[in-house]
Amino acid sequence: MKIIISGSLGNIGKPLTAQLVQSGHDVTVVSSNADRKSAIENLGAKAVIGSVSDADFLSETFKGADALFAMTPPNMGGVNIIQNTTDAGTAFAKAIQNANIKRVVMLSSIGADLPSGNGPIAGLYNIEKIYEKLNTSITFLRAGYFYINFFNDIPMIKGAGIMGANIPAGNRIPLVHPEDIAWAAAEELQKLPEGKNVRYIISDVRTPSEIAKTFGTAIGKPELPWVEFTDEQYLGGMTQAGVPEEMAGLYTEMGSGLRNETIAADFLKNDGKVQGKIKLEDFAKEFASKF
Template sequence: MKITILGSLGNIGKPLTKKLIASGNQITVISSNADRTEAIETLGAKAAIGSVSDAAFLKSTFAETDAIFALTPPNMGGSNIIENTTDAGKAIATAIKEAGIKRVVMLSSIGADLPNGTGPITGLHNIEKIYEILENVSVTFLRAGFFYTNLYNDVPMIKGAGIIGSNYAAETKIPFVHPENIATAAAEELQKTTSGKNIRYIVSDVRTPNEVAKVLGLAIDKPELPWVEFTDEQALGGMKQAGLPDEIAGLYAEMGAGLRSGKIQEDFLTNKISVDGKTKLEDFAKEFAERF
């Protein structure tokens, strides 16, 4: 198959490219950074340098492509993020339609079933709705859990204050996922014959923040590491103090509030959807300790 991957060689794009090439597929990787060309070609893929918001560029790149892995970069533009994310989704959808693509796997998220109150996930909800009305296109919405790798953002807090925390409670049930497991699921879906519009959740483990603090604490030789629940105001202020732009900090605080209420993870947990990812929290803790 000829498959085009959006998202460059990030935590998902790189392992996905490797898996698909190993299966004998011809891969094109779209990146906005020309400096990534050599790395992409070294893997055996073709590099296409341009913006995911440029429908004409995307249409040209999608020519003769059998399937697309559609990943929209997070925090697009630093401001007007939801609007920018949604606009990128519109550009990708236009290119899919005009290029005649028949198979799409879109990276989405838990909580994308909700129209608002989910922070940056709102943009993914909007894109799902755009893709839902694509005619004669088979689409799988790959709804991922909360990335383990987001926990690396807490390293300064752990080192500086001896705590880990956010604006949701220690006993909140959180579906987590490892990017490698997302890549595995995406590779399976891209090579699968299917029709219509489908949803697949990809989750590696369901754990509480209390368990996260305990498992990571043991891995980094800080067994007493506590999880601290912040207020929304404290979380927002902390992110701003750490240098995040106001809009991004506000979106992340909103997402934390959505996790605290349980609405973001409700569809996954209520429907008792299977946990497909193989990387459990204890496995990720070893990676976390190596980078700590």
């Protein structure tokens, strides 16, 4: 199969590309960074450099492809983030239609069933709705909260001796490792189901208190506590740390959605299956190596 991978060689794209090349597929990786060209080619894939917001570039790149892994960048600028994400999805949709690609796997998220109250995930809701109108086989691969996001807590642990967010210690959070996403995406790209389908990819479901205890044990701080912040405290802490105001507001809203469990609700009620292999304790070793 000729398969297009968007998202460059990030935490998902690199293992996904390696898996598909090893399986004998003709893989092209789309990146906005020309410096990634040699790394992509070293994996045995073709590199194409350009913007995922450029429908004409994408249409040309997608010509003749059998399948596409569609991933919009996680940070579409410091302002107008939802609109920028949606615009990129619109460009993808136009290119998918122009190139007549028969199979698409879109990286989405828990909470993408919600039009609002989910922070940056609202952009993925918009893209899912755009893709639903396309005449092609699409799987919306809704991923959990990335384990690797907890790397952002390392300065807090070192500076204050705590972990925390605007989420209660006892709430259930569906978590995922990028390598499990890559495995699920590779599996889906090689299928051709009819119509539009949702697949959740979750590695583990744990509470913040369990997360703090597991990480604390791994770094030699077994009593590491999880502290629940108010929305105002969480927002203020991020802006003081240099996070752009709009982005900080969206992350605060996402934390609120995890707090009231609306973001996790569709997975917990209607699917609930943990398919990923990398559990919290496995990732804790990776966390400790970065600490």
